[in-house]
Amino acid sequence: MYKVLLSWRYLKSRYIALASIVSVTLGVATLIVVNSVMAGFTVEMHDRLHGVLSDIIVRSHNLNGLPDSEWHMEEIRKVAGDDIEAMTATVSVPAMINFRDNIRGQWITQPINLIGIDATTYSDVCEFEQHLLHPLNREQFQFILRENDYGRGRKDKFPVAGWARRRVAAQWEQREIADQVENGDVTANDAALLTPPPFDLADDSQTLAGLPALPDSIEELPELQGPLDNGPRGAGQQDSLPAVPFQTDDAPLLTFDAAREQHTGIVLGISICSLRGRDVQGDLMDYYFALPGDDVKITFPNTGQPPKAVSDSFTIVDFYESEMSEYDSSFAFVPLSKLQNLRGMITAETGVASVSAIQIKLRAGADLNMVRDRLQARFPLQQFGYQIQTWRDMQGPLLSAVQLETTILNILLFLIIAVAGFGILATFFMIVVEKTRDVGILKSLGAPSRGVMSIFLGYGLSLGIAGSLAGLALGLLFVDQINVVAGWIEKITGQEVFDPTVYYFSEIPVVVNPLTCLWVVLGAVGIAVIASVLPARKAAKLHPVEALRYE
Amino acid sequence: MSSAYKLPETKIATGVQQSPQLHHAAASVVMRATGLMKSYRKGKVEIPVLNGVDFEVREGEFQAIVGTSGSGKSTLLHLLATLDQPDDGQIFFEGNRIDNLPAKSRDILRNRYIGIVFQFYHLLPELSALENVLMPLMIRYGFTKYMLRRRKNRQRAKELLDKMGLSHRLKHRPRELSGGEMQRVAIARALIADPQLLLADEPTGNLDRQAGDEIMEILRDLNREQGLTVVMVTHDETIAEQADRTIHLVEGRVQTM
Secondary structure, three states, rough: OHHHHHHHHHHOOHHHHHHHHHHHHHHHHHHHHHHHHHHHHHHHHHHHHHHHHHOEEEEEOOOEEEEOOOHHHHHHHHHHHHHHEEEEEEEEEEEEEEOOOOOOOOEEEEEEEEEEOOOOHHHHHHHOOOEEEOHHHHHHOOOOOOOOOOOOOOOOOOEEEEEEEEEEHHHHHHHHHHHHHHHOOOOOOOHOOOOOOOOOOOOOOOOOOOOOOOOOHHHHHOOOOOOOOOOOOHHHHHHHOOOOOOOOOOOOOOOOOOOOOOOOOEEEEOOOOEEEEEEEOEEEEEEEEOOOEEEEEEEEOOOOOOOOOEEEEEEEEEEEEEHHHHHHHEEEEEHHHHHHHOOOOOOOOOOOOOOOOEEEEEEOOOOOOOOOHHHHEEEEEEEHOOOEEHHHHHOHHHHHHHHHHHHHHHHHHHHHHHHHHHHHHHHHHHHHHHHHHHHHHHOOOOOOOOHHHHHHHHHHHHHHHHHHHHHHHHHHHHHHOOOHHHHHHHHHHHOOOOOOOOOOOOOOOOOOOHHHHHHHHHHHHHHHHHHHHHHHHHHHHHHHHHHHHOO | OOOOOOOOHHHHHHHOOOOHHHHHHHEEEEEEEEEEEEEEOOOEEEEEEEEEEEEEEOOEEEEEEEEOOOOOOOHHHHHHOOOOOOOOEEEEOOEOOOOOOHHHHHHHHHHHOEEEEEEOOOOOOOOHHHHHHHHHHHHHHOOHHHHHHHHHHHHHHHHHHHHHHOOHHHHOHHHHHHHHHHHHHHHHHOOOOOOEEEEEEOOOOOOOOHHHHHHHHHHHHOOOOOOOEEEEOOOOHHHHHOOEEEEEEOOEEEOOO
């Protein structure tokens, strides 16, 4: 009884001891904040990575792929049929993309990772549709250009795209060529070689001369005028003038009408043809070199020995925005059969097509590693040469780097709490010295040494609990308001704490793990108690007579 | 060490007017010490404090131990209170040897059977007068046991403080009390466990004349009316005169008068 009473009274009368516990409070708060942010980062990263990747991927080491995807899928089903939820075949080749910067008119070439996918089944194995910009594509993706309405629901405004854009652009281009032919600047035959910019927008402040500016919505789209957009065109001009700048050899569509037709659809990673930066005011803005509705040229190797470059025109039908810059800046999706066709992956006699990878989604709760090992056993490396990986294997280095960072931060911060423990030790020693006479009194009244010791242990325990709980509250409050706090710091220092141009996320992600919080609090309380053991033992060992004499 | 120890009714009626020797000859010995030796070390020098002290106090007796400063009287009291252990010699309490008991048993002895009053009161500064008085009971009982009999305990403590004339000072902290009041709280604390023996170390040594007289009156009343056995250490002959019997300590030995 007296232990509780005295611990409590000492706590109430010695506020200086609370100061010594502030370090514990701060340590606990920091640990909780760091752990929550790191966990948030990890979880978000896992989600993103896993969203982009399928659970397991069976990939041929050969760019020309594993032959006969049907047979392989059949075998995979035999091995792990119970666990499989969905499967799809993909072809993946390195490629070059070639497109025209729609504002400055320059040609831009970039390396990309061209992926042939099956529009209907690809979304079953990983999050693909969710990352597209057009609302209809998000529900059911098709490789066709939509009218407009791209990027609905995005935070920042997305420019007009789709057919709405394509029609105006085609109109502009035709008129430009027609003007030049009329003026005699170029002969009609050379007109096809010209690559005039669709918009004369060297100066941002000026809108198009001669053509209305692109409207914000499809309803505002002006009536198309001029000789090229309505009905039959002048026959003489039409015959001699190839309307499409990207005329390909295998598709000799001389009458291709860009305002009404599209090439094969392609979904581009949003960063391939856009840059995220800041405008003069310092506001975040995206700059798009090309938009859905524009045509691009893709060059990739065929399956020949040695491979030869194959080129074809595609029309951007949507953007892929996973917010993982690594993927957004390299992935381009085209229809699987088209790519197989162009690369010559289909055996003419049998019609059997090869693919470069089979992506598998397992049902929830299935053991990824076990399925991977079983598949590995079915397709021995030396016989097939397939790389079979789970999504974790593929992102292993990144995930383990984050894990390592978390571990090291935890160790460092726990050392801070341990340092706080020494502060408690010193403070407690002073309190024991100050309370020497009280110890003598208690002993003269018959209090056993253990009782005296537990007064000071209880004192340490209650301080530890108070400090840790305060730290817990502080930490949770901070975590809860972390984006607000980041905003304040931004305002005060004028520096962006969490730069969305650098990180994957626009907000700091946090996940509070109750178990982690519990461990942190228990650890801190433990350190406070351990730090009070020595002073408590000293108090317990005091000789009553000497303690009573102490002045 | 029977806890059911009760003083016979006749003892309460007896007064100081009776010859102490006569009265106590019949009473049983509460505490007895033989050949107590104690020395303290100061660096390498050993300073003898007690050189073979024999001591005896009988039931219902008020005994004073008188000596000058450094005569070892406080040391003797500490030994009797089992706060310290003698280098040589033996101490008996109600016939049982106590000087060689393990620490735990000595703690129980101090807690329940021997009350101690100090010159400097030695109250716990963080606790109120009432809580200070209750401290021995808090030490004796565990949390739940104490809480079960809390009301009873507090009632008893209030009664004691009331007897000491401190019923208006229950919630006061020691620093808000005068010296005499503090000493009375200390006496109440020593009495709450109903001890068989009260040891007082210069109980008036830090008080002015009037407050000292009040304390002495309380001690005498306790001895006379309740038959409490009291052993008091003092350097003041006039105060010692109020005791039934006085022994003088000179240089660590009992001086026969």
